[in-house]
Amino acid sequence: MSSPAVATRTGDAPIYSVRRRESLHILRGALKTFRGATGALLTLGVVGVAALGPLLAPHGGTDLLGAPFQKPGSDLPLGADELGRDVLSRVLYGGWELLLVAAAGTALGIVVGTAAGVVAAYVRGSADALIMRTVDVLLAFPQLVFVLLLVSVIGPKTWLLVVGVGLSHAPQVARVLRSAALDVSERDYVKAVEILGVPPGRVMRREVVPSLITPLMVETGLRMTYSIIIIAGLSFVGFGLQPPSPNWGLMINENRIGLTQNSWPVLAPALLVALLTVGLNMLTDAIARVALGVDRAERAIAAEALGAEPTVDVA
């Protein structure tokens, strides 16, 4: 029994390894449920298409190979798009960038939102008031509109999409994490290290944040879903990822006029985006149900999705 004791004194704070185990436990529990397993399968399937697609694509994503809106045939299995490019290849190429930008925006939103929420909850006082008033102001902008506002001046740059999507997530993340952190900050183990004289920054990093693993998992799942919806949606209206390189949102819009001639260039990307968002959503749902219990999860997720003030404590 001596070695673990030494490890706790010298190495990583023990709470991190405990929480890591807890999060794996939740994830494993979620994957055992029907919705968790289905969600994970759908998500992995679409992520697989996006990640491996470029390696499998029979043609280049921008090669002109057939007549516009050519029907599917032996050479072009899903036919051609508005300019006569291979739909299958464009679908296979069109996911990775979308997913990367969505993941980066999500990560940024979670980090900024968590930092703001935890500081507000732990420090309280005027810092709390300042952060939460800022949150109130930013929440007044619908997320897509907020990113559009930035894009309208600077132009549709990829980095701007990441920053815009991240910033548009941050207020809601901050609100949820603040309400969870308020509860954690009052717990005995946090009070105990405070008495030992540990500085606030360290208490927040090493004691408060690791205890927020459950809301963080749920939040990350939800935010990733919205990131995909926002970026695909922005690309659809023409202000997200830019042509000629293919992406699923853009493909749906540019090929709408040929819907009756060849519906694949619209249907295939629409199906992939739908499967991805539904899969991610089911997985997140399963995680929340395992972590919070069925009833609280239902209410927490629905409230969050619509942007409500967190009514249920999620810690």
Added chain:
Amino acid sequence: MATPEVARDDLVRLPASRTRSPWREIRALVARRVALGVVTLFLVTVVVFAATQVLPGNAAYAVLGHSATPQAISALEKEMGLDRSAVSQYWSWFSGLFQGDLGKSLANGEPVGSLIGPRLENSAFLVAVSGAIGTAIGVLLGLWAALRRDKPIDHVLSVTLLALTSLPEFVVGIVLVLVFASVLFHVLPAVAVLSPGQAPWDAPKLLILPTATLVIVTVPYLFRMVRAATIEALESEYVEMARLNGLSPLRVLVRHALPNAIAPTIQVIGLNFLYLAGGIVVVEFVFNYPGIGQGLVNAVSDRDIPIIQFTVLVLAAFYVFMNIVTDVIALLATPRRLFR
């Protein structure tokens, strides 16, 4: 328990004598809420202005594009007043908002107000209709599922709506077009283009698909919130108490359970309208519906800053206003909160 007949029903209602003028408290709360809303709105104008006019890629550059000569840019900057200090620019824009002077469109020189006005009506109509239909469907289905909890119908509804949750608006819209307006059937118009001056209520058939899209996107959330809130109310201690006191199930439901599900439900309905305010941007674009959402997308392509500023401001103001309204209604609908 000397007068059980009276006491039974009044278990959840606190006698009025225990409180000091709840109305004064309500007024104070409402006043505070409104004041906070006004401050938020003011800060929103600052953010909108800062984002569009002070950010590095400045507006004149944004309008003229990369190929503009420095002379052309400085001429336009002068015309737009961009050579003045940021504070003075902000002030003339901000004070203009109150005098009904919203500036002129950079794309065609028309006043912003007369360009956005009709669009605003169209969008408001779309949001109102979709919100009303979506709310009715979501609330009824949620109540139904909660009352039949864990029965087959609850499972069917929950699973179906779970599958519809978080589908992007444009995917739903496109699939509806594919099914009803082009490939499979050809029964509905694929676009909702109104001729100039035509009111949306005069062309109900055009509105079916955009409305259906918004309803499909929002009902799952409403359903889940209402179901969860009703179940929570049904399982609360006072409902249990009422039940133990031998009240009929219908009476328990109507008098004791539902009133406690009203406040959360009102909040969801409010949230739903807020969600719609963002959702119309993509949906109007899908169906070419001439509302402020489509107007915003067009303005972003044209880099028409005054239109963008005002449209975003309207959407944000709607958010602030709806939040106040739902908070106040929810407050009035929650007897417990009043008497605390």
